[in-house]
Each structure stands twice: as C-alpha cells, then as structure tokens.
Amino acid sequence: MxxxxxxxxxxxxxxxxxxxxxxxxxxxxxxxxxxxxxxxxxLYNAYKYRDDGNHGEDEDLPVVGELPTGGKGGxxxxxxxxxxxxxxxxxxxxxxxxxxxxxxGPGDEAQEEALNVDVEGQAFSWTFQYENGVESNGELVVPADREIQLNVTSIDVWHAFGIPDQRAKADAIPGEYSETWFIADAPENGENVTHEDAIECFELCGAGHSNMKADLTVMEEEAFQEWMAEQEAQANSGGNESGGGNESATGTQTGPEGNESSANGTDAASNESGANESSAAGAGGNATDAANETNAGNESDTNGTDASGDDGNNDTEDNETDGNADDESGQEGES
Known part of the structure; x- marks a missing residue:
C-alpha cells in the first residue's frame, strides 16, 4: 500500500x-x-446467536409499539x-x-522521444513501418525502456491489434487510425529477446484469423540503432539497384540506331530471301513452261504419228480396192 x-x-x-x-x-x-x-x-454472528435451547425472554426480540433500545444509535x-x-x-x-x-501516455518528455510505428493489418498479416520508411513484415522490432507509439489501421476488413504481454490493444479499422502505446522492459543480460507470436488479432476477420500473428523483438537502444542502420542500408542498396536497372533501360533507349540497323539488315535479308524465292519461283515457272511446251510437242508428235497411221491405213485400203478391181477385170477377160 x-x-x-x-x-x-x-x-x-x-x-x-x-x-x-x-x-x-x-x-x-x-x-x-x-x-x-x-x-x-x-461466522461470528452465526456462532453468537446460535440456538442454545434456552427459550426464555429475549431482550432483542422486537415488541409491537415500542422502539428498539440498546442499538447505540446505529x-x-x-x-x-x-x-x-x-x-x-x-x-x-x-x-x-x-x-x-x-x-x-507517460508524459510530454517521453512522447518527444517516442518511437512512432505505423501498423497496417491485412488478412492475414501485420506490416510495421517506421518513421524513416523502413518496413518490417511479421516482426515488430523495438528498443527497450522507450515509449513505442503505435498508429493502427487496416486496408481490408476490421482487425484488432493486440500484444497481451504488453497490455496493449487497438482496433484496426479501414480508413481510420487507432492509437496505443507500450514500453518494453529491457532484456536480461543485454541480449535481444524475440517473443514469438506475441502479436495477435483479436477480431474475427476470416478463415485465417487464428494465424494472423507477428513476433515482437526487444533490443537495447544501441542494438536497435544498429539494426535500423542495417535496414536503411539495405533499403538504399535496393534503391540503387533499381536505379541501375533504369540506367540499363536508358542505355537501351540510346541505341535506336543499332535497332534500326538491325531492322534494316533484317529487312534486307528478308528482301534478298524474297528475291531468291522469287527467282526460284521464276525458275520453277520457266521449268513448268518448258515442261508444258515439251508435253505439247509430244502431244503434237503423237498426233502426227496418229495421222500418219491413218494415212497408211488409207493407202492400204486403196491398194486393196485396186486389187479387187484388177481381179474383176481378169474375170471379165476370161469370160
């Protein structure tokens, strides 16, 4: 007390x-x-006023028409x-x-040194964004013995952000921000402590509601600053790599002449191929014409041969006619 x-x-x-x-x-x-x-x-009154079997006059028994006495004025x-x-x-x-x-919260001085973190709920995970733009998915990393100010919201449905061990809880509502805070105790022996699944959702939000959890890692202030510097360096290196990719794209843009040359070369090759194909097609056409002419000649020769055959047959018939005429003349002479 x-x-x-x-x-x-x-x-x-x-x-x-x-x-x-x-x-x-x-x-x-x-x-x-x-x-x-x-x-x-x-229990005292039950024992004091128990029935002892003596049913004599009882001073405490109320009497009709008389005020009770001995009550010491209530x-x-x-x-x-x-x-x-x-x-x-x-x-x-x-x-x-x-x-x-x-x-x-703890007060103005503590709030000036507070670490502000934006918490965004989404089925079924938590995303934490720090003031310098560093983001962490599924893990909230905080320094010990320092106020942590959380701004909680959601991007899909209603959730409820809660850290039972820190007695912190706030509704996560789409389009709105709810505030809560906590101060984590310093880890023992100065080592980082990770509380697995310390962050939960306390609003039924779908089939994966029970799995909407995140870890809470508590560090000393120096260790937290080192971790934050590493995260910033990784974010900057990622941004530089993205910038290099843009330069490559620019290099590609500065070479349209090479692309045009390649396209022209391709067109020339296509034209040459088309010309060769046309020549081949022309040669094929000439060969076809020659074949047609040869077939026509053959047909003409065949027709000529047939005609000659017909003439021979006609000559034979004439000879037979002449022979018959001679036979008839001989028969007449004999007669």
Whole structure:
C-alpha cells in the first residue's frame, strides 16, 4: 500500500504492464480483505446467536409499539456503510487516475522521444513501418525502456491489434487510425529477446484469423540503432539497384540506331530471301513452261504419228480396192 498511494500525487512513469498489474494487485488485495472481514463477521454472528435451547425472554426480540433500545444509535450501521463508501470511492478515484495515465501516455518528455510505428493489418498479416520508411513484415522490432507509439489501421476488413504481454490493444479499422502505446522492459543480460507470436488479432476477420500473428523483438537502444542502420542500408542498396536497372533501360533507349540497323539488315535479308524465292519461283515457272511446251510437242508428235497411221491405213485400203478391181477385170477377160 505504501508503494501505491504516493502515485496519486506524483507523476506516473510506468509501463502499461506495471499499471494494470498494480490495479489488479490492489483490487485483489482489498477484495480479499473485504471478503475475509465479511465472512468472519458472518461466522461470528452465526456462532453468537446460535440456538442454545434456552427459550426464555429475549431482550432483542422486537415488541409491537415500542422502539428498539440498546442499538447505540446505529453507529455500527453508519460505520459499516461509511467505511464501505470510502473504500469504493477511493478505488474509483485511484483507478480513474491510473486509466487516464494509460490513455494519455507517460508524459510530454517521453512522447518527444517516442518511437512512432505505423501498423497496417491485412488478412492475414501485420506490416510495421517506421518513421524513416523502413518496413518490417511479421516482426515488430523495438528498443527497450522507450515509449513505442503505435498508429493502427487496416486496408481490408476490421482487425484488432493486440500484444497481451504488453497490455496493449487497438482496433484496426479501414480508413481510420487507432492509437496505443507500450514500453518494453529491457532484456536480461543485454541480449535481444524475440517473443514469438506475441502479436495477435483479436477480431474475427476470416478463415485465417487464428494465424494472423507477428513476433515482437526487444533490443537495447544501441542494438536497435544498429539494426535500423542495417535496414536503411539495405533499403538504399535496393534503391540503387533499381536505379541501375533504369540506367540499363536508358542505355537501351540510346541505341535506336543499332535497332534500326538491325531492322534494316533484317529487312534486307528478308528482301534478298524474297528475291531468291522469287527467282526460284521464276525458275520453277520457266521449268513448268518448258515442261508444258515439251508435253505439247509430244502431244503434237503423237498426233502426227496418229495421222500418219491413218494415212497408211488409207493407202492400204486403196491398194486393196485396186486389187479387187484388177481381179474383176481378169474375170471379165476370161469370160
């Protein structure tokens, strides 16, 4: 109790984990104390006013028409209700102050040194973008003992970003930004600590909702600066490589003459090939014409031969006619 009550008047410089742990411990302690008092008093009254078998006159038995006496003016009732009201109001006031701290953050000085990270949810993964443009997919890398300010949004459907170990949670709504923050404790022995699947989605967003997780890596400040420098160098080297690719494209653009020459050479080769093909086609045509002429000559010779054959046949018929005429003349002479 001595470590909690001074926080009502002194500035709070705690993590969200510390705040919620203190709220939990205080309510648990007071709740346990009140429970013990109530149960003990109930058992005491049950034992004191038990039935002992003596049914004589009872001074506490109410009588019709008479006011009860011996109640000491209701001081017990006032004490019990007054004490309960003080406890409840004190808890409400203290809890409200603690929750205001959770909403506002550690303070202006801490917020000036805070690391701002944009968190983008997409089914079913998380993307983290730092102020210098460095992006990380599936892993949030943060320095220890430093406020981390998260700006959470979504690009498709509703999600809910949450880190249970850090008591941080914010809705991821398309087109809107929700803010939350946390301060991670320094890792033991100065070594980097990676909490696997420490980041989860707490809004049912589809078939892969249960797999929408990411890792949380906590580093010392120096190690984090080295990691950030490496990420920037990789990003710059990637940009230079992309620029080299553009130069290559420019080199390609500066050589249209070579392309035109190649195209002209290709056209010339095509023309030569076409000319050769035309010549071959012409030669083929000449050969075809020659063949046609030869066939025509052969046909003419054949026709001539047929005609000669016909003449021979005609001569033979004439000879036969002459022979018959001679035979007829001889027969007439003999007669």
């Amino acid at each position: 001595t470590t909690i009550l001074p926080q009502l008047t002194t500035p709070l410089q705690q993590t969200r984990v510390d705040v919620f742990n203190e709220i939990f411990v205080l309510f648990l302690g007071l709740g346990t104390l009140v429970g013990i008092v109530v149960v003990s008093y109930t 001081r017990k009732l006032f004490l019990s209700f007054g004490l309960s009201a003080v406890i409840v109001l004190g808890l409400v006031f203290w809890s409200y102050q603690m929750l205001l701290y959770v909403e506002a």
